[in-house]
Amino acid sequence: MSDTDGSLPLLKRLSYAVGHFLNDLCASMWFTYLLVFYHSVTVNVSFGAGVLLLVGQVADGICTPLIGYESDRNPGCRNYGKRKTWHLVGKYTTAGLSRHCHINVCNSLRGRAAVMCPETH
DSSP states (O other): OOGGGTOOOHHHHHHHHHHHHHHHHHHHHHHHHHHHIIIIISOOOHHHHHHHHHHHHHHHHHHHHHHHHHHHHSOOSTTSOHHHHHHHHHHHHHHHHHHHHHHHHHHHHTTTSOOOOOSOO
16 A cells, blocks of 8 residues: 555554554553442542443543544644644643542541542642
8 A cells, every 4th residue: 555545554554553552551551440439539439430431432522523523624723733733722722621520538537438539639
């Protein structure tokens, strides 16, 4: 296969496949940890933990194509590039929401579970 017909070379396709596999592997490990966390630490019932995980997956399934569509349409921020602009938006959004969720979980668990929560907030 040549680059003139629009397809990627074999080595590049294999590289993308390995990267995608590792992404899925990391995601499954994260979801396993999340289920244990919801079930054991927050003392949530198994059904509720599963529903929370399902809602997150459905939201991801809906938002991923929409974000892909928008990132293809928009030129990006100045000369930073359209993909890196979306990466920055996602990075800072995730960082902000993760901090908020961590604080809420720590505050809700005080006195109920032996969880080490930093007192820096």
